[in-house]
Every structure is written in C-alpha cells, then in structure tokens.
Amino acid sequence: MVPPERKSVADVLRERAETVRLALDRFLTPPDEPSRDLYEAMRYMALGGGKKLRPVLVLLAAEACGGSADAAMPAACAVEMVHTYSLIHDDLPAMDNDDLRHGRPSCHKAFGEAMAILAGDGLLTEAFAVLASYVPDAVRARRLVAELALAAGAAGMVGGQVADLKAERQRLNDETLLEIIHRLKTARMIEAAAVMGAIVAGASEHFERSLRAYGSHLGLAFQIADDILDAAASTEVLGKTAGKDAAAGKLTYVTCYGIEAARRRARSEADRAIDALGPFDHQADLLGDMARFVVERTF
Amino acid sequence: MVPPERKSVADVLRERAETVRLALDRFLTPPDEPSRDLYEAMRYMALGGGKKLRPVLVLLAAEACGGSADAAMPAACAVEMVHTYSLIHDDLPAMDNDDLRHGRPSCHKAFGEAMAILAGDGLLTEAFAVLASYVPDAVRARRLVAELALAAGAAGMVGGQVADLKAERQRLNDETLLEIIHRLKTARMIEAAAVMGAIVAGASEHFERSLRAYGSHLGLAFQIADDILDAAASTEVLGKTAGKDAAAGKLTYVTCYGIEAARRRARSEADRAIDALGPFDHQADLLGDMARFVVERTF
Numbered sequence: 132m133v134p135p136e137r138k139s140v141a142d143v144l145r146e147r148a149e150t151v152r153l154a155l156d157r158f159l160t161p162p163d164e165p166s167r168d169l170y171e172a173m174r175y176m177a178l179g180g181g182k183k184l185r186p187v188l189v190l191l192a193a194e195a196c197g198g199s200a201d202a203a204m205p206a207a208c209a210v211e212m213v214h215t216y217s218l219i220h221d222d223l224p225a226m227d228n229d230d231l232r233h234g235r236p237s238c239h240k241a242f243g244e245a246m247a248i249l250a251g252d253g254l255l256t257e258a259f260a261v262l263a264s265y266v267p268d269a270v271r272a273r274r275l276v277a278e279l280a281l282a283a284g285a286a287g288m289v290g291g292q293v294a295d296l297k298a299e300r301q302r303l304n305d306e307t308l309l310e311i312i313h314r315l316k317t318a319r320m321i322e323a324a325a326v327m328g329a330i331v332a333g334a335s336e337h338f339e340r341s342l343r344a345y346g347s348h349l350g351l352a353f354q355i356a357d358d359i360l361d362a363a364a365s366t367e368v369l370g371k372t373a374g375k376d377a378a379a380g381k382l383t384y385v386t387c388y389g390i391e392a393a394r395r396r397a398r399s400e401a402d403r404a405i406d407a408l409g410p411f412d413h414q415a416d417l418l419g420d421m422a423r424f425v426v427e428r429t430f
Numbered sequence: 431m432v433p434p435e436r437k438s439v440a441d442v443l444r445e446r447a448e449t450v451r452l453a454l455d456r457f458l459t460p461p462d463e464p465s466r467d468l469y470e471a472m473r474y475m476a477l478g479g480g481k482k483l484r485p486v487l488v489l490l491a492a493e494a495c496g497g498s499a500d501a502a503m504p505a506a507c508a509v510e511m512v513h514t515y516s517l518i519h520d521d522l523p524a525m526d527n528d529d530l531r532h533g534r535p536s537c538h539k540a541f542g543e544a545m546a547i548l549a550g551d552g553l554l555t556e557a558f559a560v561l562a563s564y565v566p567d568a569v570r571a572r573r574l575v576a577e578l579a580l581a582a583g584a585a586g587m588v589g590g591q592v593a594d595l596k597a598e599r600q601r602l603n604d605e606t607l608l609e610i611i612h613r614l615k616t617a618r619m620i621e622a623a624a625v626m627g628a629i630v631a632g633a634s635e636h637f638e639r640s641l642r643a644y645g646s647h648l649g650l651a652f653q654i655a656d657d658i659l660d661a662a663a664s665t666e667v668l669g670k671t672a673g674k675d676a677a678a679g680k681l682t683y684v685t686c687y688g689i690e691a692a693r694r695r696a697r698s699e700a701d702r703a704i705d706a707l708g709p710f711d712h713q714a715d716l717l718g719d720m721a722r723f724v725v726e727r728t729f
Contacts, residue, residue, distance in 0.1 A: 165610050166589035168596070173584065220551060225543035244524035245595055248547065252519060252554065253584035259558045260579035269568040276575050280559035285472065285552035290465035296544055297467070311464050 140420035147190055147200075148183035151211060154204045158212075158261055172242040172250035173257075177215045180233025184353070185324040186211040188421070192328025192342050195408075195415040199332075205265035206275050206327045212258040213283045214320065219251040221292060229375070255283075266331065274330050282323035291316025298382040309382050317357075318350025325349070325418075341410050345418060348404035353425045355397040358383035359390060360428065397426045439719035446489055446499075447482035450510060453503045457511075457560055471541040471549035472556075476514045479532025483652070484623040485510040487720070491627025491641050494707075494714040498631075504564035505574050505626045511557035512582045513619065518550040520591060528674070554582075565630065573629050581622035590615025597681040608681050616656075617649025624648070624717075640709045644717060647703035652724045654696040657682035658689060659727065696725045 138146075155177050161170035186207035193203035222229040222237040223244065230240050239247035259276055266272035281287060294312045297303070325346030329339040361376045362385040376383045384393040404422040408415045437445075454476050460469035485506035492502035521528040521536040522543065529539050538546035558575055565571035580586060593611045596602070624645030628638040660675045661684040675682045683692040703721040707714045 162585060162589075165593035165596070165607070165614075166584050169584050169589060169592045216551075220547055223547065225547060246592070248519055248522065248524060249588050249592055251551075252515075253588045255551065255554055256579050256583035256588065259575055260583055263572050263576035263579060269572045272572045272575075273562050273568045276558055276571075277562035280555050280562060284555035284559055285465050285468050286461060289548050289552045289555065290461075290468055293468040293545070293548055294464035297464070308464070315464075 140417065140424045143417060144182065144184070144187055144421070144424070147187040150200070151183045151186040151190070151204075151207055152178055155208050155211060158205075158208050159257070168242075168246065169249055169253055172238055172246045173215075173253050175241060176219055176232070176238050176250065177212060177254060179235060181215075183211060184425075185214050185321060188321065188324040188346070188349075188418075189328045189331070191417050191421065192325045192346075193332040194328075195342070195411055195418055196329050196332035196334035196338050197414070198328070198334075203328055203331045205261050206331045207324075209258040209261045209275070209279060210320070210324045210327060212254045212261070213279060213288075216251040216254040216258075217283075217288055217292070217320075219247050219254070223247060226292070226296065227375075227379070268333075271330055271333065275327055278323050278326055278330065282319045287315055287319040287323075288317075291319070295381070299380055302380050303382060305382070306387060309384065309387050312382065313351055313354045313384075314347075317354035318347055321350030321353060322346035337410060341407050344407035345404045345422075348400045348407060349422050349425065352397050352400035352404060352422065355384045355393050355400065356426050356428055358385045359393050359397065361385070362390060394426075401426045439716065439723045442716060443481065443483070443486055443720070443723070446486040449499070450482045450485040450489070450503075450506055451477055454507050454510060457504075457507050458556070467541075467545065468548060468552055471537055471545045472514075472552050474540060475518055475531070475537050475549065476511060476553060478534060480514075482510060483724075484513050484620060487620065487623040487645070487648075487717075488627045488630070490716050490720065491624045491645075492631040493627075494641070494710055494717055495628050495631035495633035495637050496713070497627070497633075502627055502630045504560050505630045506623075508557040508560045508574070508578060509619070509623045509626060511553040511560070512578060512587075515550040515553040515557075516582075516587055516591070516619075518546050518553070522546060525591070525595065526674075526678070567632075570629055570632065574626055577622050577625055577629065581618045586614055586618040586622075587616075590618070594680070598679055601679050602681060604681070605686060608683065608686050611681065612650055612653045612683075613646075616653040617646055620649030620652060621645035636709060640706050643706035644703045644721075647699045647706060648721050648724065651696045651699035651703060651721065654683045654692050654699065655725050655727055657684045658692050658696065660684070661689060693725075700725045 159170060159174050159177060161167050189207035189210055190200040190203050194200060218232060219238040221227050222232055223239055229237055231237060238250055262272055262275045266275060291312050294308060295316055298308055322343055325342040326339060329342045384396060401422040405419045408419055458469060458473050458476060460466050488506035488509055489499040489502050493499060517531060518537040520526050521531055522538055528536055530536060537549055561571055561574045565574060590611050593607060594615055597607055597611060621642055624641040625638060628641045683695060700721040704718045707718055
C-alpha cells in the first residue's frame with residue numbers, strides 16, 4: 132500500500148479537531164426546555180477551544196488499525212466529553228479554582244458553580260450514552276464503556292485528581308507520588324483514547340497492546356510537556372492561567388526535577404511511544420508524528 | 431407455579447437492601463493508595479443509610495421477569511451508585527447546600543467539598559464500569575448502559591436538577607414545570623431501575639414496556655410522597671433536613687397543590703403503577719406491594 136501524501140502533523144491535528152467539533156455539535160444538540168441552559172454550558176466547554184488531542188488520537192489509532200474515522204467518531208466524542216467534564220470540575224472553586232480555560236472564562240465563571248457541576252455531570256453521563264447508542268457492535272460498545280470508565284474513574288483520572296489535590300494541600304514533594312498523579316490523571320485517559328481506537332476498529336490483541344503502550348508513553352510525554360509550558364509560557368499563549376502550578380505548590384515534573392530534566396524525560400517518553408508503534412507499518416506514521424509534536428511544543 | 435409465601439413488603443425491602451449493601455461493599459473495595467481517601471468518601475455515602483429502593487426495584491423487576499437476583503446485582507448496584515452520586519452533588523453548597531443526609535453529615539460536611547465532588551464523579555463513572563465489566567451478555571450490557579445513561583443524564587436526572595434549581599431561584603410556581611422536574615429528577619431513574627431489571631432478565635418487549643410504565647408511575651408516587659414527608663415529618667424521622675422545601679421556596683406537590691391533593695395524587699400514581707403490572711401473574715406481587723408501601727408512608 133502506498134502511504135498517503137504527508138501533511139504537517141499540526142495541519143492534520145487541526146483538520147481532524149474540526150471534524151470532532153462538528154460531530155460533538157451533533158451529539159450535543161440542545162433539546163427543548165428545560166435543559167437548554169444546561170446544554171449551553173456543556174457546549175460552551177465541549178465545543179470551545181482546546182486541541183482535541185484525545186479524540187483525534189482515537190481517530191488516528193482506529194485508522195492505524197484499518198478502521199474508519201467515521202466509525203470511530205462516537206468513541207472519539209465520548210473521550211472528549213469525559214475530558215471536558217474533568218476540566219470543568221477541576222476548575223471549580225473547591226478544586227483548582229481557575230477562572231480561565233481555553234482563553235475564556237472557565238465554566239463556573241460563565242454559568243455559575245451549580246451549572247458547572249451539572250454540566251460536568253451531564254457530559255460524563257452523555258459520554259456513556261453515546262458509546263452505548265452509536266457503536267453498532269455490542270461487544271465493542273461494551274469494551275469501550277469498560278475502557279473509558281476504568282480510565283476515567285476512581286482507579287484512574289478521578290483518583291489522580293484526588294492524589295493531586297492531596298499533594299498540593301500537604302505540599303508533598305515526592306517522586307513516586309508525582310508518577311502516580313501523572314499516570315492516573317492524564318496518561319491513563321490518553322492511553323484509553325489510543326486503545327479505544329483499536330477496539331472500535333476491531334484490532335487484534337497484538338495491535339491493541341502496542342497502542343496501549345504508545346498511549347501510555349504519549350500521555351506521560353504530554354503531561355510533562357504541559358508542566359513545562361505552565362512554567363515557561365505566558366497566560367496569553369496558554370489560554371489558561373500560567374505559572375499557576377508553582378504558585379499553588381503543585382507537584383509537577385518541573386517543580387520536582389527542574390525544566391531541563393523534565394524536557395529530557397518528555398523526549399524519552401515520546402521516543403518510547405514511537406518505539407511501541409513497531410508492529411505497525413506506515414499506517415501509524417501520524418501517531419509517531421503526534422508523539423514528536425507533543426514534546427516539540429516545549430522547545 | 432405456586433407463589434412463594436408472602437412476607438411483609440417492609441421486611442422484603444429491608445432484606446433485599448442488605449444484599450445490595452453487601453454487593454456494593456464488594457464492588458467498592460478500596461484499592462491501595464492513592465485512592466483510599468476517595469473510596470472512603472464513596473463508601474460512606476453508598477453503604478451508609480438509605481432505603482436502597484432503586485436497586486431493590488432492579489432485583490424485584492428481574493425476578494418478576496423470571497431472572498435471578500444474582501444476575502441482576504451488577505445492574506442494581508450501578509443504579510444505586512448513580513443515585514448516590516446524585517445525592518452527594520445535590521447536597522453541595524453550590525446546589526441545595528444540605529448538611530444532613532441519612533441522619534449523618536452529608537458527604538461534603540464529612541470529607542470536604544473537593545472530595546465530595548470527586549466521590550460523586552467516581553461513583554457515576556464506576557456505575558458504568560460495573561455494567562460493562564460484570565454483565566456477561568454484551569447486548570444486555572450495552573442496553574443497560576444506554577438506559578442508565580439516558581435516565582441519569584442531561585435529558586433525565588441532571589436536566590431535572592437544573593430545572594429544579596431554576597424554579598427555586600426564580601421562585602417559579604408552575605404546574606407544568608413541577609411535572610417536568612418530578613419526572614426527570616426522580617421518576618425517570620426509578621423507571622430505569624424497573625426497566626433495567628427487565629433487560630438483565632432478558633424479558634420480552636411486552637414485559638419491559640409494562641415495567642417501564644410501572645416504574646414511571648411508581649417514581650412519581652415516590653417523589654410526591656417525599657414532598658409530603660418533607661412537609662409533614664421531622665428532621666429526626668427523615669434523617670435529612672425537614673421542612674426545607676418550603677423554606678427554600680422549592681416547587682413541590684405540597685407547595686403547589688396542598689397536602690391533601692398531593693396525597694390523592696400519590697395514591698392515584700401508585701394505583702396506575704399497579705395497573706401497569708397487569709400482564710404479570712403473581713410473580714410481580716412484590717412490585718405491587720412496593721407501590722402501595724411507597725405511598726402508605728405518607729398517611
């Protein structure tokens with residue numbers, strides 16, 4: 132098979148993010164009253180800014196396994212809904228208390244705290260409704276629900292947020308805890324996105340395992356890159372409050388190891404992500420490009 | 431088939447609630463660090479007080495359709511996890527701001543606001559993990575996820591809470607809105623519990639439809655009874671703050687129609703629930719008893 136002409140990965144990510152945004156717009160069509168206000172808050176965050184890295188990863192992983200992006204779209208949107216809910220709840224005053232997200236007022240600043248809690252709850256629930264309603268194959272739908280719920284729940288992302296808040300409030304500076312937080316809070320969901328692409332495409336166990344390893348390393352690389360950007364970039368560039376980690380006493384790769392060691396670790400995780408793509412031929416080239424792209428932002 | 435010997439419905443509900451509590455205890459086994467604190471908060475609310483009406487309804491509905499309670503237990507626990515999350519989030523300061531639940535401090539009073547938000551998020555997510563991991567038949571698992579997510583989400587319970595807060599804050603007193611709130615916020619989840627019992631038992635469409643109608647009427651009867659109890663009973667008896675609806679300007683059947691009309695309506699909904707059980711033989715007797723039991727509490 133002749134590999135398709137290569138666009139820059141930034142262009143591909145932008146184009147694919149746009150297809151995800153259109154699909155989310157359809158999945159989150161507001162009903163008549165009484166939930167119109169709620170949908171407005173859900174859509175504000177889900178359709179607003181953001182790179183849509185996770186859903187695009189679902190699409191690219193599915194394509195790497197010979198599946199179609201169309202068939203992977205419900206899974207992609209479900210992943211993004213869960214990610215969006217986590218941002219909304221993390222920004223709440225009782226949590227990270229952040230007023231800015233994607234360059235705009237965060238959800239509770241725009242809609243009030245009660246509505247933000249409920250918009251998050253609504254998006255989290257809707258993610259599972261989408262998987263159960265729009266993935267035709269029941270066995271795949273069930274596996275997608277399990278993968279997403281385990282990655283997002285108490286043993287994954289929610290557990291990571293608990294550990295993160297604990298580390299912050301007790302000013303803990305512990306390397307083991309840092310790994311746990313980064314793995315649970317970010318890497319596990321990015322791993323799930325890659326695996327869900329494999330599941331929806333009906334990939335073999337072998338390819339699925341490769342994508343799990345890829346996603347796990349990519350996820351760590353991404354989180355370390357995010358820590359570096361928080362320390363190095365301005366609020367204007369980030370679209371969220373910069374320098375906040377250090378100010379809040381957050382445990383990050385940069386506060387723990389310094390910026391140079393963090394850069395080395397991010398690059399090494401990206402390399403390991405690319406290595407994990409070994410079993411794939413050129414059909415996974417975009418996934419490799421994506422891993423490089425994620426850490427290049429930090430230089 | 432000879433119908434089994436009849437116990438009082440109160441005894442049956444208590445016994446069945448205990449089996450649900452044991453199963454929840456297993457499903458919510460705390461992992462090692464770092465999520466131990468989180469599980470403590472999740473378990474505090476899920477295993478604490480409460481009648482476990484919804485999960486017991488799943489079990490009884492499954493048995494009415496010839497299924498086993500054991501096979502229905504994951505679905506029952508999933509329903510209770512979603513109900514518990516909704517209580518935790520509803521009690522939050524930004525929402526109903528309630529300090530008392532099941533006769534004990536509410537989750538955020540006991541564990542802090544951040545942990546309460548995350549415990550709710552964890553329980554909601556875990557509900558779907560349980561359905562996807564412990565229901566052996568993929569087609570049934572997928573239908574259970576869809577039923578629960580649609581009942582709990584923006585078009586169901588979360589939407590109902592939005593409408594409820596709006597009515598309270600704007601001091602709306604509108605009969606149509608009251609119906610919408612009660613249907614979405616409470617009745618839809620009780621309906622889902624009955625339907626999930628049918629799904630997990632592999633019931634025919636005919637029986638499933640009957641149970642949907644039963645659950646919908648039972649849910650309304652239950653919510654109206656709850657409104658009456660809030661107006662008439664003491665905080666000590668309820669285990670949650672009594673008289674709070676009127677104080678908060680909440681829109682309820684009692685504030686809208688008065689207590690006598692509310693009682694008549696509750697009884698009429700219970701009668702309609704029982705009528706919906708027509709296609710069943712004696713195997714649904716307990717469901718009928720439950721409908722009566724729900725409204726008898728109010729006299």
